[in-house]
Amino acid sequence: MWMIVMFDLPVVEKAERRAATEFRNTLLELGFSMSQFSVYMRFCSSPTQVDTYCKRVEEALPEGGNVNIIQFTDKQYERIMSFHGRAKQPDKKTPDQFDLF
Numbered sequence: 001m002w003m004i005v006m007f008d009l010p011v012v013e014k015a016e017r018r019a020a021t022e023f024r025n026t027l028l029e030l031g032f033s034m035s036q037f038s039v040y041m042r043f044c045s046s047p048t049q050v051d052t053y054c055k056r057v058e059e060a061l062p063e064g065g066n067v068n069i070i071q072f073t074d075k076q077y078e079r080i081m082s083f084h085g086r087a088k089q090p091d092k093k094t095p096d097q098f099d100l101f
Helices: 014-029 045-060 074-078
Strands: 002-008 032-036 041-043 065-073
Touching: 002 045, 002 074, 014 041, 045 065
Parallel strands: none
Antiparallel strands: 002 041, 002 065, 032 041
């Protein structure tokens, strides 16, 4: 399964910018990868793991703004179409569950 965390956080005040940066850094520490500036993705091996990470994201939520978490399957992930400019990028491949970095 995959998770996407999408957010639109206020960044007018210095404290708001700091909170938004801390939230992005927390997502990276939790193993999410940045897809776009306010869109982060993470592969999870089971629905239980998805629930665990949903709770961790919820604990890290800053005040204000909107945060959405989407869950979808590997098959749905493989159907993502990506472009860089007008050039279509190769199809996505689900990572192996036991990849070591």
